[in-house]
Amino acid sequence: MIEACNLHKFFGAFHAVRGVTLHVAPGEVVALLGPNGAGKTTTVRMLSAILRPSEGYARVAGYDVVEQAREVRRVVGLLTEFPGLYLRMRPLEYLCFFGALQGMSASDSARRAEQLLRRFGLWEARDKRLDSFSKGMKQKIALIRALIHDPPVLYLDEPTTAMDPHSARQVRDAMLELRAAKRTILLTTHNLAEAEELADRIAIIRNGSIVAEGTFAQLTRQFLGAPRWELRLGTSAQRAVAVLDGAVHIEHIDGDSIYYHTDDARSVNPQIVARLADAGIPIVALNELPQRLEDVYLEIVAGSRRADAASLVEQPTQRNEAPVTGEAVALNVEG
Amino acid sequence: MSSAHAIRIIVRREVNDTLTDWRILAPIFILTFVLPQLLIAASSVVIDFVGDRGSVIRLIPFAMLLVGFIPASFSLITALESFVGERERNSLEALLAMPISDNALYLGKLLSALIPPLLSSLLAMTIFGISLRIREPQLFFLGLTFEYLVVVLLLILMKSVVMVAGAVIISSHTTSIRAANVLASFVLLPTAAAIQLEALLIIARRWDVLWLAVVLLLVIAAALTRTGMGAFNREEILSREHEQLNLHHLARTFVTFVREYQPAGTPPEAYPGASFSLRQFYLRDLPALLRDYRVPLLVALVATVAGALCGPFLGGFFDRIGQSPERVGVTPEPNLALGIFTGIANSMRLLITALLATFTFGVFSLMVPFFAFGGIGYVAGALMTSGGDWLTLGPNSPLQFVLGYVLPHGIIELPAAILGAAFGVRIGAAVMAPPKGFTVGQNILWSLAQFGKVWLLVLLPMFLLAGIVQQLITTRILAVLYG
Numbered sequence: 001m002i003e004a005c006n007l008h009k010f011f012g013a014f015h016a017v018r019g020v021t022l023h024v025a026p027g028e029v030v031a032l033l034g035p036n037g038a039g040k041t042t043t044v045r046m047l048s049a050i051l052r053p054s055e056g057y058a059r060v061a062g063y064d065v066v067e068q069a070r071e072v073r074r075v076v077g078l079l080t081e082f083p084g085l086y087l088r089m090r091p092l093e094y095l096c097f098f099g100a101l102q103g104m105s106a107s108d109s110a111r112r113a114e115q116l117l118r119r120f121g122l123w124e125a126r127d128k129r130l131d132s133f134s135k136g137m138k139q140k141i142a143l144i145r146a147l148i149h150d151p152p153v154l155y156l157d158e159p160t161t162a163m164d165p166h167s168a169r170q171v172r173d174a175m176l177e178l179r180a181a182k183r184t185i186l187l188t189t190h191n192l193a194e195a196e197e198l199a200d201r202i203a204i205i206r207n208g209s210i211v212a213e214g215t216f217a218q219l220t221r222q223f224l225g226a227p228r229w230e231l232r233l234g235t236s237a238q239r240a241v242a243v244l245d246g247a248v249h250i251e252h253i254d255g256d257s258i259y260y261h262t263d264d265a266r267s268v269n270p271q272i273v274a275r276l277a278d279a280g281i282p283i284v285a286l287n288e289l290p291q292r293l294e295d296v297y298l299e300i301v302a303g304s305r306r307a308d309a310a311s312l313v314e315q316p317t318q319r320n321e322a323p324v325t326g327e328a329v330a331l332n333v334e335g
Numbered sequence: 336m337s338s339a340h341a342i343r344i345i346v347r348r349e350v351n352d353t354l355t356d357w358r359i360l361a362p363i364f365i366l367t368f369v370l371p372q373l374l375i376a377a378s379s380v381v382i383d384f385v386g387d388r389g390s391v392i393r394l395i396p397f398a399m400l401l402v403g404f405i406p407a408s409f410s411l412i413t414a415l416e417s418f419v420g421e422r423e424r425n426s427l428e429a430l431l432a433m434p435i436s437d438n439a440l441y442l443g444k445l446l447s448a449l450i451p452p453l454l455s456s457l458l459a460m461t462i463f464g465i466s467l468r469i470r471e472p473q474l475f476f477l478g479l480t481f482e483y484l485v486v487v488l489l490l491i492l493m494k495s496v497v498m499v500a501g502a503v504i505i506s507s508h509t510t511s512i513r514a515a516n517v518l519a520s521f522v523l524l525p526t527a528a529a530i531q532l533e534a535l536l537i538i539a540r541r542w543d544v545l546w547l548a549v550v551l552l553l554v555i556a557a558a559l560t561r562t563g564m565g566a567f568n569r570e571e572i573l574s575r576e577h578e579q580l581n582l583h584h585l586a587r588t589f590v591t592f593v594r595e596y597q598p599a600g601t602p603p604e605a606y607p608g609a610s611f612s613l614r615q616f617y618l619r620d621l622p623a624l625l626r627d628y629r630v631p632l633l634v635a636l637v638a639t640v641a642g643a644l645c646g647p648f649l650g651g652f653f654d655r656i657g658q659s660p661e662r663v664g665v666t667p668e669p670n671l672a673l674g675i676f677t678g679i680a681n682s683m684r685l686l687i688t689a690l691l692a693t694f695t696f697g698v699f700s701l702m703v704p705f706f707a708f709g710g711i712g713y714v715a716g717a718l719m720t721s722g723g724d725w726l727t728l729g730p731n732s733p734l735q736f737v738l739g740y741v742l743p744h745g746i747i748e749l750p751a752a753i754l755g756a757a758f759g760v761r762i763g764a765a766v767m768a769p770p771k772g773f774t775v776g777q778n779i780l781w782s783l784a785q786f787g788k789v790w791l792l793v794l795l796p797m798f799l800l801a802g803i804v805q806q807l808i809t810t811r812i813l814a815v816l817y818g
Contacts, residue, residue, distance in 0.1 A: 010604060011574050012776075013584035050431050050569050054602065073434040084426035086348070088355050100344045101433040145429060 001026040001061055001153060001184040002047060008055035009042050009208075016042045018208035019056070024201075026152075027182035029175070031189060031199035033297055039208035040188040041081060044155045047186065048078050060153055074102065077146035079156045083138040087131035091117060091141055094130060095148050102149035109148060116144040120170060135162035143171060154178065154185045160194060172198065196293040204300050212300050220291045223299045226261040228289040231272065233258070234282030243279045247271050256284070338439040345435075345443025346450065353413055353451045366406045367455045371463035374398045375470055392477045395467070396487070396537045399479065402463045403491045404530060407456035410495045411519060414448035414502035418567070419515040422506070427572065437568040441503070444567075445560070448499045456491055483537075486545045490533060493552035498522050500559035507566035507775075510575060558696045558767065565768040566775060574774065588777065592784035596620035598627060599781050600770035616792060624785060628757050631764070634697075635704055635756035639749075642705035646712025658710040660717035663736055666813040669806050678802030681748065682795045689759035689786055693779065696767065700759020704752045711741055730817065739816040743809040748801035755794050758786040 002024035009017040017039045024030045032040050045051040047058055049069035057064065063071040086094055092113055099109025117123045120140045125133065130141065139162055146154060159175070160168040175198050178185060189195050195202060196216055203213040212219055228251070233240055237253045244250065244258070248268055251259045262268045269286060276283055353359055378398065382391050421427045430440060467475045501522035502515070509515045529548075536545050591603045594611045596619070609615075625632070646653070653659065684703065691699040715733035723731035728738075741749075762782045769778035 010602075013581050013587075045573060048432055050428070051573055052570055054604065070434040070436075073432055076432070078429070078432040080425070080428045080432070082425035082428075084424060084429055086352060086426060087424075088352055089348075097344065097348050098429070098433070101341060101430075101435060103434070142429075 001028070002030075002058070002186060003060075004043070004047060004056070004058040006056035007043065007046055007053045007058060009039075009046060009051065010054045016208055017046070017053075020205070020208070020210055021056075022203060022210065022213075024184055024186060026184055027179070028200045029179050029185040029187060029198055031187045031195035031202045032205055033189065033192065033195060033202060034205035035301060038205045040205055041157060042208075043205065044078070044157060044186065044188060048076050048155055049073050050078075074149070075151055075153055077149065077151035077154045079143050079146040079154070079159055081157045083142035085130045085133075085138055085141055087129065089130055090128065091122060091126050091130065091144075094141065095144060098145050099148045104149055112148055112150065113144070116147055119174065120144060136164050136167040139163055140167065140171065143174075152183060154183055156185060156187045156189075158189055158191075159187065160189075160191060168194075192293040192297055202293070204297060206301060212296075216293060216296075219293075219296045219300075223296050224291050226263040227265065228259060228261050228291065229265070229269070230285070230287045230289050231258040231260070232256055232284040232286075233276070234284050240276060240279070240281050243275050243281065244272060247275060259289075338436055338442075341433075341435040341439040342443040342446065345440065346447045349417060349444065349447030350450055353416075353447070356416075359409065359413060359416070359451075363406055363409055363452070363455045366409075367459040368462065370405065371402050371459055371466055374402060374463065375466050378471065378474065392474055393538050393540075395474050395477075396479060396483050397534050399460060399463055399484075400487050400490070400530075400533060400537060403456045403460040403487060404494065406459050407452050407491045407495045408498065408526075409455070410449050410452040411498040411502050411522060413452060414445075414499040415506060415512060415515045415519065417444045417448050418503050418506035419509055419512050422572065423511050431569050431572070438564055441564055441567040445499055445503070445563070448502070449495055453492065453495055456495075457488075460488075482542050486542055486549060487537075489549045490545065490552065493549060493556050494526055494529065496556040497552060497559055498526060500556060500563045503563035504559065504566055507563075507571060507575070562696075562767040565766070571774060585776075585780065589780050589784055592781045593788060596623060596785070598623075599778065600772035602772050603777065613792070616788065621789070621793065624789065628761060631697075631757035631760040632753070634760050635701065635753045638701040638756060639704040639708045639753055642708035643712040645705075646709035646714075647716030649709055649713060653710050653713045658714060660714050660721070663714065663718065663740070664730055664817045666817050667810055669810045671803065671806055674802040674804075674806030675799060676802070677805060678795075678799035681752075681802065682790065682798040685752070685755040685759070685794060685798075686790060689755065689762055689790070692759040692763040693766065693783075695763060697760035697763025700756045700763065703759075704749070704756045707749060707752050711737070711745075714740075728816075735816055739813050740809070743812055744801040744805035747797050747804060751794050751797035751801065755790070758782075758789055762786055 002022065004020055004022040007017055007020040008015070020039070020043050022030070022043075032043065034040050042051065046053050046065060047060060049060075049065040049072035052066055057066070059065065060072045061075040063075065065072050086097075089097070092110065095113035095116070096106060096109045099112065100106065102109075104112070114123065117126060120143070122137060122140060122144075125137065130138065133141065139159070143156070143159060146156070156175070160171050163171065172194060175185065175187075179198070185198075187195065187199060199216070201213065201215055202219060203210050204219075205211070212223070214222065231237075231240075233256050235256065237256050237258045240258060241250065241253070248260045248262060251261060253259075265288070273283060273286070378391055378395065381394075385391065421430070464475070464479065467479075502519065505515050505518040505522065509518060529552075533545065533548060536548070588603045591606050595606060595609045595615075597606055685700075688699040688703055715736060718731050718733045718736055719725075721731055723729070723733050723736075725732070725734050728735045762779070765778040765782040766775055769775050773781065
């Protein structure tokens with residue numbers, strides 16, 4: 001549904017996006033994560049046919065973002081980074097204005113606006129001016145604006161920013177509904193828990209390049225290694241070290257707990273339990289520790305920084321020229 | 336959805352928005368309904384005070400211009416609010432994401448910035464006219480004529496368009512209302528000067544000159560609107576967020592454009608990076624440039640013909656600069672140094688006018704061939720008036736004048752002037768509509784680079800050669816022809 005190939009964007013001397021390649025299948029939700037200034041918004045703007053790529057090409061729903069820019073804008077719903085509403089308007093007239101610009105009839109856009117306002121709990125506030133709305137309400141209106149023409153592709157830039165937990169939940173539920181309805185969604189966010197919950201795949205962008213991409217499980221495996229286990233014993237963990245020798249590679253010991261990684265829990269864990277039982281060491285608990293996207297993200301971003309620093313040390317005379325490639329960063333991080 | 340439909344939707348929303356903004360509505364209301372009454376009351380007081388009815392009657396049309404212009408001047412504020420304000424409030428990106436063209440968005444905003452102030456202006460003038468007719472009927476009938484009303488309406492309309500189109504250009508160079516307000520003085524000051532000139536012309540009842548002012552404002556409005564269209568596009572607007580003055584990058588881009596020729600619109604990063612070659616410039620680049628510059632060359636030719644035709648009507652001007660029919664027959668002594676100096680002076684003149692063309696949409700560049708041919712036209716016309724004829728030679732013959740004074744060096748110099756003007760026009764047009772693939776800045780740099788190359792490698796040698804020919808050959812031909 002979204003196909004971006006080697007996208008570059010220059011703003012004068014500034015190389016904002018460096019060879020982004022991204023494929024999003026119909027009905028897939030992909031989260032685009034990255035620090036501020038990484039090139040997320042510029043990438044989204046190119047995919048929305050608002051900015052022209054300097055190099056490379058992109059197609060959205062089969063339409064070329066340069067040659068068929070209008071068609072692309074018609075099939076895309078864009079939630080911008082800032083709500084940017086017309087504050088003297090009322091919700092219905094505001095949404096109908098954008099519906100009209102999308103080519104909808106007045107009755108269709110009014111009907112759709114009502115449906116969405118009810119869905120997001122804003123119907124009661126329909127007669128109030130938008131300047132009286134809270135930040136979260138404004139954000140919801142901006143989201144409804146993106147949905148007004150029922151687009152098959154959605155770009156959501158920080159959709160739950162500034163929302164209270166209840167509103168954020170409402171929006172996340174709406175996104176889950178959209179995912180269930182096979183809408184294709186490209187989500188940019190700093191909320192990693194949200195990305196973990198909603199996204200089928202995650203792409204991490206830094207300095208204009210995608211430095212990692214995959215499902216949460218793939219990224220976790222690639223950057224944090226095998227699943228991590230915590231074994232809590234009823235006695236000092238030092239006693240168990242000799243018993244477990246050869247069965248598992250222990251990462252570290254902390255009081256009565258032993259931490260280790262294994263890919264093969266089905267065969268390793270029973271073996272550990274059996275050895276400890278034979279040695280009479282009581283087991284209190286054996287848990288797989290949750291691996292969070294935040295850890296993956298921080299590892300990748302920190303790894304990229306290390307790679308940047310390394311490239312600066314290695315090539316002091318070329319520091320303005322050679323961009324760090326995604327592959328180089330990934331290799332460096334893995335190493 | 337058609338562009339017209341999109342424009343209508345945008346205009347409806349924006350006009351509604353303006354009409355619900357009390358910060359704009361309140362002053363417009365006061366200026367529309369209160370100012371006309373105050374001016375009429377003031378007129379009555381002034382008549383009693385001065386005791387000279389005739390003087391006051393001459394001021395009535397100016398008062399009407401004022402009544403109409405002041406509410407119309409709000410178009411600058413509504414335009415800045417519509418273009419920069421929307422950007423500052425981050426509401427523009429949602430509009431940019433809609434399936435409408437840049438031009439539809441621009442025209443929608445342009446019209447919506449114009450409509451409320453112009454309606455208010457029209458209303459204020461109507462109120463002024465009706466009130467004057469009722470309260471001071473003799474002032475109305477003696478002061479206001481139909482022609483005046485038409486002229487003043489057009490002047491106000493044109494100035495409003497100029498202000499709004501100027502505001503768009505300003506807004507394309509700023510990201511905040513505060514900065515835009517500072518830059519707005521570039522529009523306000525010339526407009527204030529124009530009002531003063533119009534006031535003088537109205538008091539002097541020079542409707543003929545005021546019609547010319549209308550035409551001039553129409554040309555400026557059209558040029559600014561076109562420039563605004565070029566500046567108001569998604570790419571330019573969003574690129575400005577990342578813009579920083581990088582002189583090194585500017586210089587690098589300029590050098591890229593100088594080093595090799597690629598058609599306008601080819602981004603600097605797509606240049607193959609070949610080094611500059613004189614052979615390639617003369618054999619490949621220059622012919623390609625001349626093909627590219629067909630339209631500017633045509634414009635320069637039109638200016639040339641217009642100059643030759645208008646020359647006889649501008650006689651006083653040419654007399655003052657020494658291009659007088661009385662000098663026909665004077666045969667100067669050959670002087671090589673003077674020839675070189677003339678060549679350098681002519682090429683410097685062209686260089687300066689081309690640089691000024693950036694700020695004048697190329698008008699300054701056109702002045703070079705216009706006045707060069709204007710002078711020839713003037714002298715030839717004066718010789719014809721004094722009995723000379725184009726078919727015979729003699730001291731009063733325009734044919735002999737052209738053959739002796741113009742042709743020997745003019746055959747080199749005049750094409751150089753036309754060519755230089757064409758390249759200058761292209762610089763002036765660069766700010767109006769950048770070709771696809773270029774920003775306005777790149778377009779200006781590209782046209783300056785092409786001008787620089789052509790000036791140094793074509794025009795300067797041509798002018799030098801013409802200067803030398805003028806001193807070494809023309810003088811000798813003149814000696815033979817005129818004795």
